Amino acid sequence: MFIQIFFGYCALMITLSGILAISLRNPVHCVLMVLVLFFHMAGLYLTLNAEFLAAVQIIVYAGAILVLYLFVLFLVSLREELHLDAFIANPWIGRVIAGGLAAALLYVIPAFTLGEKGVWSVEAIKQVTHTKALGQEMYSTYLLPFEIGGLILLVALIGGLALARRDEGATEANAADEATTPLPAQSDHKEAAQ
Amino acid sequence: MIPLSWYMALSAILFCIGVCGFLTRRNVIIMFLSLELMLNGVNLNLVALSHFLESLRGQAFTFFIITVAAAEAAIGLGIAIALYRSRRSVHVDTVNQLKG
Numbered sequence: 380m381f382i383q384i385f386f387g388y389c390a391l392m393i394t395l396s397g398i399l400a401i402s403l404r405n406p407v408h409c410v411l412m413v414l415v416l417f418f419h420m421a422g423l424y425l426t427l428n429a430e431f432l433a434a435v436q437i438i439v440y441a442g443a444i445l446v447l448y449l450f451v452l453f454l455v456s457l458r459e460e461l462h463l464d465a466f467i468a469n470p471w472i473g474r475v476i477a478g479g480l481a482a483a484l485l486y487v488i489p490a491f492t493l494g495e496k497g498v499w500s501v502e503a504i505k506q507v508t509h510t511k512a513l514g515q516e517m518y519s520t521y522l523l524p525f526e527i528g529g530l531i532l533l534v535a536l537i538g539g540l541a542l543a544r545r546d547e548g549a550t551e552a553n554a555a556d557e558a559t560t561p562l563p564a565q566s567d568h569k570e571a572a573q
Numbered sequence: 574m575i576p577l578s579w580y581m582a583l584s585a586i587l588f589c590i591g592v593c594g595f596l597t598r599r600n601v602i603i604m605f606l607s608l609e610l611m612l613n614g615v616n617l618n619l620v621a622l623s624h625f626l627e628s629l630r631g632q633a634f635t636f637f638i639i640t641v642a643a644a645e646a647a648i649g650l651g652i653a654i655a656l657y658r659s660r661r662s663v664h665v666d667t668v669n670q671l672k673g
Contacts, residue, residue: 386575390583397587401594401607409603413610420613423583426575427624432632439639444609444646451650452602455657473596481589488581497628516629517636524633528640535644542651545658 382426389419389426410448417441428501431510580621588614601656605649612642 393416400412417440424433467473504512517525587610594607616635623631 383575386579390579393583394586394590397590397610400610401590401598401603406600406602409606413606416610417613420617423580423617424620427580427620429620429624429632432620432635435636435639439643440609440613444643447646447650448602448606451653454654455602467596470597474593476596477589477593480592481586484585484589485582488578488585491578491581493577493625496626497630499629500627503627513629513632513636516633521633524637528637531640531644535647539647539651542648543654 386423386426389422392416392419393423406452407449410445410452414441414445417445428504429509431513577621577625581618584614584618584621586614587611587617590614601653602650605646605653608645608649609642612638 396412396416396419400409400416403409403412417436421433421436421441424430424436467476499512499516507515591607591609591611591614594610595604598604598607616638619631619635619638621631623629623635
């Protein structure tokens with residue numbers, strides 16, 4: 380009974396903070412709402428006996444990825460946000476598409492049937508602990524994908540450095556921009572004086 | 574014991590919240606954040622299925638999704654910073670041109 384209530388609480392908080400995260404105006408509030416969502420997601424992983432994944436969820440998602448988002452939000456000044464043209468001009472069309480997708484997915488869920496069961500039952504995992512079981516799978520069955528994952532992280536590291544680095548010409552241009560930025564303010568003062 | 578369909582329903586709802594955010598918001602960083610929401614919905618589905626199928630395959634897959642999400646966040650935010658820099662310089666140029 381307790382675990383159902385815990386699931387209901389986590390589900391409610393995930394849904395609410397998810398909706399708030401995509402609807403709040405201030406991007407910093409959106410990131411903080413996603414932080415709340417990730418913590419409750421870790422709680423749900425605990426109900427599924429995946430305690431190592433719950434720890435990874437908090438350490439990697441909440442600790443690393445969201446901090447990266449916050450850093451970029453503070454680097455990019457909040458007043459002039461980065462805007463792209465939306466894929467769909469009218470936001471209500473997007474909402475209807477998302478709602479229709481949700482209805483379709485929820486409609487087909489009861490048709491799902493479980494397949495053949497594997498070897499890692501709850502008791503088998505309890506004997507060797509979850510971290511050890513996952514490590515055994517990871518370093519034996521999924522060794523090649525694990526190495527490819529490391530390569531992807533290396534590519535992301537180098538790519539992030541190459542993208543965010545400013546080259547010499549851009550530095551001079553930015554210095555020139557900073558030198559010219561007080562000018563519009565001065566002209567404003569002149570206009571006010573006139 | 575919580576039935577599997579509850580988890581699947583929650584992950585479907587979370588995924589659709591992500592889709593809605595991606596389609597309706599115009600801020601690039603919030604669009605990346607909606608992408609993370611979608612990935613989390615998929616992660617929840619995989620972990621639930623791996624628990625109910627008594628196999629660790631889904632959890633190993635969740636690991637790789639977290640790896641790719643971290644890489645995607647680093648690259649995407651790098652692109653966002655580069656875009657911001659070029660947009661700002663373009664913006665200042667147009668201001669100077671308008672001044673005459």
